Amino acid sequence: MKKHVINAIVENQPGVLAHVAGMFAARGYNIDSLVVGRTEDPDLSRMTIVVKGDDPILEQVRKQLEKLVTTVRVRDFKNVDYVERDLLLIRVHARADKRPEIVALADLFRGRIVDVSRSSVMIELSGTEDKLEAFIDLVRPYGISELARTGLIAMPRGKTSADRDE
Amino acid sequence: MSTSNATFAPAGPTGSEIHWNVLEDEGVAFVFGYPVAAVVPILDQLHLRHRRGRETLVNRMAAVPSYVACRTTPNERNRSMTDNAKNKPSSLAGKNGSEILHHVLKEEAVDTLFGYPGGAVLPIMDELYDSPIQFVLTRHEQGACHMADGYARSTGKVGCCLATSGPGATNLVTGLLTAMMDSIPMVAITGQVPSSLIGNDAFQEADTTGVTRPVTKHNVLVKDVNNLGRVVREAFHIARSGRPGPVLVDIAKDATVNIPDGEPDLNIGLPGYKPRGGRGNERQVKLAAETINAAERPVLYVGGGAILSGASEALRAVAHKGGIPTTTTLLGMGAFDETDPLSLRMLGMHGTAYANYAVQTSDCLISVGARFDDRVTGELGMFAPNATIIHIDIDPSSISKNVTVGIPLVGDAAAILEQMLPHIEEKPRQAWHQQIDEWKQTYPLSWTPGEEGRIKPQQVIETLGKMTDHDAIVATGVGQHQMWAAQFYGWTRPRQMLTSGGLGTMGYGVPSAIGAQFGNPGKLVVDIDGDGSYTMTMVEVITAVRYQQPVKFIVLDNDYLGMVRQWQQLFYDRRYSAVDHPCPDFCTIAKGYGAESIRIEHADEVDDGIQQAIKSDGPFVLHVRVEKEENVFPMVAAGKALDEMIHSELI
């Protein structure tokens, strides 16, 4: 099963998230993540949805999303070059003696230390999902006490002829 | 929960056994229920336990809630209303929410509103007090919703119903989904508690938009009177455009009494709503026509979409020009005249053998507004194995949902068929027609007369068809009688059959027939019902009496939930679990309601009984005692290919 990233521009109104989430639940689609946020237009929100499934499933998901009355535009990134980002906050156990190692690791991944206590550090890191997972694996041995991720947001790279809005 | 069920159950209990074990462990003494095909294995277990004399479970009567929806159709009538609305100078400044709602309903040409009042809609009811819109007070909100549905299906207009908050709104759910599954245009208005109380578990508060999201095409909660008029207009637009469906508008009570700031904006917004329709892609249409022209064994497979789009004329033209045999789904009955020599009648689980053989043998299957439902296709992997599939549908998400489509054509069915017609070559296709005629002769739809003068249900329907010139509007319940109605009435025109195809809602017949009668004054409207289905909503006969709607209700009473019994007979070794359904004296009840009623029990009374019903001036209940264990054939069992039919009892 492949991972697909879909962007839906939806009306910024109460109930819209329920329509989208309900449709996914009712049709049995498997979503990895769903992120909603405002866009440059205050009347519109952008949803970035990551689904697992083969091409026909992706096709159905796209059509079913388009069918919702409050969905303005849907784009799947199947044949599109795009930038994806996920944001991670992670608190790692770090007594004073281990702290330099962890800080060095965070540096290597261009993460930032956003909070330090006697026994732990909190690191902020953004990037692709793969990068975040690699980092999480590396700090796991020190002990992870808390972890939060935003889920993926994505946007196509500068327009090319192969990349037009439908 | 105790684990004693391990000793109870033999090695590897089935899900059904576990189900009853758990209930028993939990000390459940009564289970109130109603059978559907999906619970037949569970019932079978129950039956076994009764026999073992060890169960403590007693199966009692049925109580299944159902609720209603309405449907509408063609865009013409409604378009003119919208134009109408544009020309009229608005005079709504200073009017309150109920007045604005009333204004928009009139603008949308609503002439009949089916509903039931309550606290949250009191301001609306007050506004409707001296309205030109007829308010039809039903006896249950489910009845109101199905009436709006029957009105919509038979007229092509948007059906409209109204209910109060909480239980009023939840009582609409079955009706809404019935309309949704069959793409019927409807607007349902529900009251909601005042916006300041929403979320507080107020008296008669229900999260109506939450409950109805999966059963509507769209729904909206209106808290602010400034949005009310616009949202109601949008609801009508959404209900009737693209692939039609029910739309629910939930209105907080304060929004029905507040007055907007200045002139309310009634212009439709909906930036994201782009319904499809109109003509198809020209190149695709030509490609489809070429594929049809090159085919030796083409078949037209026609569904409810053809009726919704008013495609019958164009369909007939294409079928005749190309010499293409045509079959319809349950929802497509009447889209193609069954007296036409090219008609194959219905296909699918209880379709004709010749329709099913034709589809399985076809090299080019042209689907017109149908959606490859599992009751039509049989085992999907073996459906129409040799055919290139051309799929005409207004809903892009229908295409390649169940089967892989060779040539998709997205748009309005009538427009696309008209577009295709000039490209279709006239072809005799003699070998194909000869083959089909052979099948028709070998496997006609048939029934044998009852023994000892007992009435066969098929006899009643066939006689009704003849006596009404195959021209009545006919509603049905759900079950065996519904299938016999589809097989034996003889459908000649669109919008003639009202039946719950997608959801299979028992209880649909009585109210939908009444709704249709409201929309078609002077026309003969008949409900062919089963004893089970009729019982679910017969209370609405009171509504027919009260408003003098002369619907003829024909109850084919076999004392069984016949369709479930048939499955238990054929696939569960005649273990009849919760399907015997002893009936009350329907005649006395009907007379108590104020309707005329007679009972017939002998085959030679059928003609006269039907004659009396048709001739009577008012609502009439014809109670027909029929053969109890008659089965519907042909039948394609679940999981079988369409051409693996059981033809009759003998085989």
Ligand SMILES: Cc1ncc(C[n+]2csc(CCOP(=O)(O)OP(=O)(O)O)c2C)c(N)n1
């Ligand atoms: C609301 C509802 N509950 C249960 C079912 C499952 N079901 C399908 S057909 C049927 C039996 C219908 O009995 P009746 O109306 O007497 O018709 P018959 O099959 O006997 O002609 C049942 C219980 C259903 N379709 N709808």
Ligand SMILES: [Mg+2]
């Ligand atoms: Mg029955």
